[in-house]
Amino acid sequence: MKVATFNANSIRARTEIIVNWLAENKPDILCLQETKVQDKDFSANAFAKTGYEFVFKGEKSYNGVAVFSKHKITNVEFGLDTPPQDQARMITARTAGITIVNTYIPQGFEMESEKYQYKLNWLKRLLDYFNKHFKPTEKLLWTGDLNIAFEAKDVYDPAALDGTVCFNRGLSQTLKKFMEWGFVDLFRKHCDEPGQFTFWDYREPNGLKRNRGWRLDYIMGTEPIAKKCTNCYIDKKPRELEKPSDHTFLVAEFKSL
């Protein structure tokens, strides 16, 4: 069993990358964020040929999420339910015997902005959502672009970047509450190294070459899932393609889920 997550930064611009990646890597589940299209413009025809089932929810220009699975997808819901909002940022679904919650968390813009307050509130409501609908004893995966670097080793220059919207003490404490609830950061379960990133800002000159990155993408699993996780790794290949992305694929492997 293999699960992957990828911030596509436009599904139309990266349909080919994703189709090829599915064919080469054959994950059971692939979660996407930032598809950036209305549902009528989703590359459904190209993806239908992959043999994967998929569900998606988007809007014009911004956000947009999708879940692909080799297995039947049921119990699909979009967005936060308290109140119903941001359908294009979150998909909850059952597939392959587990529940998956795929999120694209708001980025936050600037610390003093309304948008950052919205991000914090969104995370608070997401934790409420987990509390209301699930138990940490269930097989539950939380994946996606969380727009959070959890600790110093998750950013290229912790001193310089401390206090920014994706890396600051309060935000880390917020993510810690999800871990206290019962989520295990599957990448960190398998790799302790600093400098392991999933995102390199386009605006940073030679960001990938200089490894000026951030670890913003996660696969989080409850204990019953985490104990079956055999590996979790970052696939940097999409950055080396003709049309690279600013994010890359994060992959988790499991035995007998």
Next chain:
DNA sequence: ATGGTGGCACCGCCA
């Protein structure tokens, strides 16, 4: 270097 990159939409917004 008062910039730089990238995607989408439209002539600016978001990352």
